[in-house]
Amino acid sequence: MPVTLKDIARYLNLSHATVSFVLNDRQDVAISPETRKRVIAAAKELGYRPNRAAQALAGGKTQMIALWVPRSNDQLYSNILHCLETHISEAGYDLMYGQIPEGDAASGGNVRNLSWAVDAVIAVDCSYLLEALDAESAFIGRPVVSLGAHPWAGCDSVHVDLYEGAKAALDHLANLGRQDIAYLTTGKGPEDRDPKRGSYVDWCQQKQRSPRLIELPSLTGDEVLQEIRKQLEDRPLPDALLCYCDQLAMAAIRALRDLGKTIPGDCAVMGCNGIEEAAYLNPPLSTIAIPVESMCELAWRFVKDRLEFPELHLQSELLPCDLILRESTDGVD
Secondary structure, eight states: OOOOHHHHHHHHTOOHHHHHHHHTTOTTSOOOHHHHHHHHHHHHHHTOOOOHHHHHHHHSOOOEEEEEESOSSOHHHHHHHHHHHHHHHHTTOEEEEEEOOGGGTTTTTTGGGGGSOOSEEEEESOHHHHHHTTTOGGGTTOOEEEEESSOOTTSEEEEEEHHHHHHHHHHHHHHTTOOOEEEEEOOOSOGGGOHHHHHHHHHHHHTTOOOEEEEOSOSSSHHHHHHHHHHHHSSOOOSEEEESSHHHHHHHHHHHHHTTOOTTTTOEEEEEEOOGGGGGSSSOOEEEEOOHHHHHHHHHHHHHHHHHOTTOOOOEEEEEOEEEOOGGGTSOO
16 A cells, blocks of 8 residues: 555654655744654655645646657657756656647647646747747646747747858858859758758859759658669769768768768768767768757746746747767868
8 A cells, every 4th residue: 555644643652744744844833943854754764655646736837748749760869858857857857749730730739738837838840849838838838948949939948050050050161162052951841941942042052053942751761872872973062062961971971882872082972960870970971060958948937037037027948059070072172
């Protein structure tokens, strides 16, 4: 049988209310430090485990935070999950993780996730869902932080500036003398949700260059490698590739090698996201690095501030990306 508050109260010859106040950290009740120590020690000795559901009903807080991401099979989102979980657990909260596929947002299929008993939501690159649920009453009084390359402006937000990051990457490639730079992407989702693509098209227009978009149907499996190889083999080879993400850049390097091409001699390759594995390739991959630690720390700070001060004005911050230059683009300028 699980140990209850009444068991602890009988064990210490204290009232049930006193034990409850101590274990629920009620500082507004006059209880001596000695009694608090006795209750906490007895709870540990007897193996007491708090009933989270009962605590939520009594205090109106669940100590649970929901994290929404578009895809679970993406190294960037895995890194964000790990980083946020560290911050959240250190603060005494637990994290509830959920994948919110973009295709289901318009149908309202994910509205059910709003019924999760959580104190706040951190939504990574899920602006499409937040926009669709703008009028949902479940958001009222529940802090929401939109995080990523295309956040929603209707709530607290941390925006990663991939538009300028892509521009810096393109300038780097141009400074190396690359004349025919193509953008390798999956072609998934609306164009306005890929700031790198928008930056690439704008940059080409400003430089009076013709944009070359190499669009793939998928991000996963061997089909990606086969499709990249086919796309590069069936048309003149660009002398540089800016890739949607590091995983796509890794596949591009393999496809170029299969075609007998050298990197960066025949074609320079630039990734995006800054995952750790990018440094271990041959050649090591240049990449637009997303500041995962900084944006997660800031997002969690926004959540805590909103929980403590619900009437705060909207919090928002724009974070720059870092350009990490390695051998896949000849290293430094």
